Amino acid sequence: MKVKSSKDFKLQRDVEYGTPEQNETVKQIVATIKKEGDAALLRYTEQFDRTVLTATELRVTPEELQAAYSQVEDSFVTAIRAAAVNIRAFHARQKRSSWMDLQPDGTILGQIIRPLKRVGVYVPGGTAAYPSSVLMNVIPAQIAGVPEIVMVTPPATGGKAGIDPYILVAAAEAGVNEIYRVGGAQAVAALAFGTESIAPVDKICGPGNIYVALAKREVYGAVDIDSIAGPSEIVVLADDTAEPAYVAADLLSQAEHDTMASAILVTPSQSLADSVAAEVERQLRDLPREAVARASVENHGAIIVTESLQEGIEVVNRLAPEHLEVVAADPMGLLGSIENAGAIFLGPYSSEPVGDYFAGPNHIIPTNGTARFASPVDVDDFIKKSSLIYYSKEALLRDGETIMELARREGLEGHARAIQIRLENEAKGGAEDGE
Amino acid sequence: MKVKSSKDFKLQRDVEYGTPEQNETVKQIVATIKKEGDAALLRYTEQFDRTVLTATELRVTPEELQAAYSQVEDSFVTAIRAAAVNIRAFHARQKRSSWMDLQPDGTILGQIIRPLKRVGVYVPGGTAAYPSSVLMNVIPAQIAGVPEIVMVTPPATGGKAGIDPYILVAAAEAGVNEIYRVGGAQAVAALAFGTESIAPVDKICGPGNIYVALAKREVYGAVDIDSIAGPSEIVVLADDTAEPAYVAADLLSQAEHDTMASAILVTPSQSLADSVAAEVERQLRDLPREAVARASVENHGAIIVTESLQEGIEVVNRLAPEHLEVVAADPMGLLGSIENAGAIFLGPYSSEPVGDYFAGPNHIIPTNGTARFASPVDVDDFIKKSSLIYYSKEALLRDGETIMELARREGLEGHARAIQIRLENEAKGGAEDGE
Numbered sequence: 001m002k003v004k005s006s007k008d009f010k011l012q013r014d015v016e017y018g019t020p021e022q023n024e025t026v027k028q029i030v031a032t033i034k035k036e037g038d039a040a041l042l043r044y045t046e047q048f049d050r051t052v053l054t055a056t057e058l059r060v061t062p063e064e065l066q067a068a069y070s071q072v073e074d075s076f077v078t079a080i081r082a083a084a085v086n087i088r089a090f091h092a093r094q095k096r097s098s099w100m101d102l103q104p105d106g107t108i109l110g111q112i113i114r115p116l117k118r119v120g121v122y123v124p125g126g127t128a129a130y131p132s133s134v135l136m137n138v139i140p141a142q143i144a145g146v147p148e149i150v151m152v153t154p155p156a157t158g159g160k161a162g163i164d165p166y167i168l169v170a171a172a173e174a175g176v177n178e179i180y181r182v183g184g185a186q187a188v189a190a191l192a193f194g195t196e197s198i199a200p201v202d203k204i205c206g207p208g209n210i211y212v213a214l215a216k217r218e219v220y221g222a223v224d225i226d227s228i229a230g231p232s233e234i235v236v237l238a239d240d241t242a243e244p245a246y247v248a249a250d251l252l253s254q255a256e257h258d259t260m261a262s263a264i265l266v267t268p269s270q271s272l273a274d275s276v277a278a279e280v281e282r283q284l285r286d287l288p289r290e291a292v293a294r295a296s297v298e299n300h301g302a303i304i305v306t307e308s309l310q311e312g313i314e315v316v317n318r319l320a321p322e323h324l325e326v327v328a329a330d331p332m333g334l335l336g337s338i339e340n341a342g343a344i345f346l347g348p349y350s351s352e353p354v355g356d357y358f359a360g361p362n363h364i365i366p367t368n369g370t371a372r373f374a375s376p377v378d379v380d381d382f383i384k385k386s387s388l389i390y391y392s393k394e395a396l397l398r399d400g401e402t403i404m405e406l407a408r409r410e411g412l413e414g415h416a417r418a419i420q421i422r423l424e425n426e427a428k429g430g431a432e433d434g435e
Numbered sequence: 436m437k438v439k440s441s442k443d444f445k446l447q448r449d450v451e452y453g454t455p456e457q458n459e460t461v462k463q464i465v466a467t468i469k470k471e472g473d474a475a476l477l478r479y480t481e482q483f484d485r486t487v488l489t490a491t492e493l494r495v496t497p498e499e500l501q502a503a504y505s506q507v508e509d510s511f512v513t514a515i516r517a518a519a520v521n522i523r524a525f526h527a528r529q530k531r532s533s534w535m536d537l538q539p540d541g542t543i544l545g546q547i548i549r550p551l552k553r554v555g556v557y558v559p560g561g562t563a564a565y566p567s568s569v570l571m572n573v574i575p576a577q578i579a580g581v582p583e584i585v586m587v588t589p590p591a592t593g594g595k596a597g598i599d600p601y602i603l604v605a606a607a608e609a610g611v612n613e614i615y616r617v618g619g620a621q622a623v624a625a626l627a628f629g630t631e632s633i634a635p636v637d638k639i640c641g642p643g644n645i646y647v648a649l650a651k652r653e654v655y656g657a658v659d660i661d662s663i664a665g666p667s668e669i670v671v672l673a674d675d676t677a678e679p680a681y682v683a684a685d686l687l688s689q690a691e692h693d694t695m696a697s698a699i700l701v702t703p704s705q706s707l708a709d710s711v712a713a714e715v716e717r718q719l720r721d722l723p724r725e726a727v728a729r730a731s732v733e734n735h736g737a738i739i740v741t742e743s744l745q746e747g748i749e750v751v752n753r754l755a756p757e758h759l760e761v762v763a764a765d766p767m768g769l770l771g772s773i774e775n776a777g778a779i780f781l782g783p784y785s786s787e788p789v790g791d792y793f794a795g796p797n798h799i800i801p802t803n804g805t806a807r808f809a810s811p812v813d814v815d816d817f818i819k820k821s822s823l824i825y826y827s828k829e830a831l832l833r834d835g836e837t838i839m840e841l842a843r844r845e846g847l848e849g850h851a852r853a854i855q856i857r858l859e860n861e862a863k864g865g866a867e868d869g870e
Binding site for chain 1: 510511513514515517518524525528529534536542543544546547549551552562565566567601637638656658659678680681684685687688690691692718722723724728766767770773774775776777778779780781782783784785786787788789790791792793794795796797800803805806807808809810811813815818819820821822823824825826827828830831834837838840841842844845846847848849850851852853854856857860
């Protein structure tokens with residue numbers, strides 16, 4: 001891992017929008033599903049997932065869900081239940097209520113908060129199938145009160161059941177009971193527009209490959225989508241109180257995700273920088289995913305030595321990382337200066353995997369510098385708000401002239417007249433008398 | 436206005452994405468601004484707005500802002516101040532605090548809420564320049580605590596100052612003091628990427644023409660954007676207690692916006708349907724914007740007669756209108772059944788213009804059926820959240836094995852080792868001793 005001065009560090013951001021061919025393919029898949037429904041869905045599943053299904057086989061049965069439990073270790077079930085308890089407790093604190101402001105003249109203003117009605121969660125297949133991500137997508141929707149949560153996930157090539165039992169158990173533990181074995185752009189299109197077998201949803205979330213990402217972008221507007229996640233990132237901001245072996249292990253836990261993942265140490269301590277570089281090399285050597293992690297740290301990793309901890313915070317704020325660990329003498333004292341970071345881990349025991357799996361906060365966090373304006377997935381992502389206006393007659397008579405003044409300045413006489421007709425009619429004795 | 440049965444009513448939704456040529460033009464403008472900065476910005480302003488400016492003339496001066504007050508009526512200033520008071524009071528209720536959950540073992544979990552740092556508000560020129568929209572975009576950002584709010588608006592063709600004084604006064608009253616006379620896709624690109632004269636922002640909001648909408652879509656990801664608004668819509672759900680003249684006036688207040696605007700009455704009362712149809716025709720005849728409103732009601736308006744009020748609510752929920760008026764014997768009694776509506780106006784005195792200008796709730800509301808999953812602009816649109824995890828040593832020792840179990844089931848050994856190295860080291864006497 002290269003150690004460099006903050007002077008020589010230049011921030012790079014790439015956003016993947018797919019090739020023109022990929023975009024064209026996705027557009028065509030989405031249009032075909034919209035037009036042909038199940039028939040197209042089954043055809044694409046055969047073509048892309050090499051799995052021949054009938055429409056009635058699309059949905060995972062209660063028996064299959066039950067059977068999945070016998071295919072996983074009890075220790076896994078125990079662990080995922082413990083994680084679910086923590087994730088529920090954290091997200092329950094985010095739940096908000098509708099409110100009303102009752103005014104002395106009888107006017108009521110308010111904000112009504114309601115859950116979305118139906119949400120679709122995409123779960124990738126293969127090695128990118130993470131049971132923990134099932135919990136992180138489903139539980140906030142549940143806490144929000146979404147009554148219908150549906151999951152789609154591609155069948156393993158060639159099989160019929162073919163869904164990872166860990167994923168099925170996580171879904172069952174999270175409380176999802178509507179699961180379809182479809183994946184790719186065709187699954188996203190089915191969720192957005194509905195088919196004979198799958199009713200359309202209001203929002204689609206969850207990660208996927210480039211085709212899934214492009215399909216989500218394509219259907220956005222017809223339904224809501226979550227953000228399109230980029231490669232995972234960690235920045236560790238540390239002073240010389242940090243244990244180099246811990247820092248190195250945390251950097252590698254991010255680097256092992258993906259050759260595109262980024263792991264960066266920012267420190268004012270040259271000696272910490274050197275020790276972490278050595279520790280990374282030492283720990284890399286017997287990591288099962290060494291090749292991935294090595295490519296990640298070599299191409300996207302960095303150890304940046306700053307003049308001061310303060311300058312380190314400035315670097316962090318420019319990076320706006322998905323995950324930030326602050327390992328310093330007084331991490332809480334630095335919190336006020338950290339403007340941009342999706343999730344902030346403080347102190348030597350808050351290793352990133354604690355948050356990835358267990359502590360309770362969501363592990364779906366804005367990447368690629370978008371923590372400047374975006375937030376981790378939470379209950380707010382699964383609600384919608386409506387404004388409420390119940391204006392009293394007294395209030396309208398009082399405010400009517402002012403409202404008309406503003407409408408007329410904007411050249412909207414029809415707006416003014418909607419008020420005027422009421423003021424005139426009420427002066428004549430009220431709506432009850434008609435005109 | 437045509438009266439039809441709910442059986443014959445079919446919902447249509449169109450989303451405008453621009454022509455391929457418009458998309459190409461916008462892509463080119465955005466790329467050029469990104470590369471050439473001010474020079475390109477001035478060139479495009481000359482080309483599209485026929486206004487020759489130097490870089491130092493881009494920003495509106497404090498003297499111009501002051502001078503705008505002498506060009507508007509005192510009654511306007513009074514009215515806009517009264518509206519601003521109400522809008523501030525309503526949005527202040529949406530402000531949320533960071534929170535922490537302190538656990539007995541010393542662990543702290545939390546959610547940090549911070550304002551975005553810099554927000555850009557686009558204000559269209561010409562007849563679409565609405566002072567009220569300036570308040571509706573700026574005040575929620577202010578309440579959120581955004582320290583830098585910057586406005587862009589195209590100069591009137593040929594002039595140098597050339598900005599509508601009502602817009603300038605609204606901006607000054609809202610507290611915006613950084614205003615640039617640029618518009619179109621070039622202004623959006625300047626806000627997103629910055630130029631020598633305009634520092635880049637974190638989020639761009641506000642309405643504009645198709646070029647502005649496409650430019651916002653193009654820069655999304657580099658910065659956040661608000662939603663792309665469609666034509667305005669009103670649905671009035673009324674029973675026979677409604678005053679036909681009021682209902683007709685409210686429908687027309689929406690129809691006068693735009694030939695694409697949609698005004699729909701849903702009622703179980705055939706007699707109300709007939710009276711409103713007659714009233715609409717009567718009121719249309721002497722409306723200044725008759726041509727616009729007539730085109731709107733003829734092409735996008737409808738009076739839908741339902742079997743019952745309950746069926747009317749179902750129609751409303753399918754329409755998911757931007758604005759919904761409920762004029763019925765007991766409007767509050769229907770509120771619980773209304774699932775999808777951006778803003779809900781209850782009772783005979785809650786005419787839509789009351790909310791457009793004055794009551795306090797935001798008038799930027801999801802259109803085109805997106806109230807199924809989207810919400811009116813509010814303080815939440817100008818904040819970002821960060822998760823906080825301060826795990827205690829005791830908690831890590833307790834939960835470490837469970838976290839490792841979950842990491843290993845996902846094949847992420849590096850994640851497990853980040854925990855394991857701590858557990859092993861702490862067993863040996865803690866981080867203080869090193870390895």
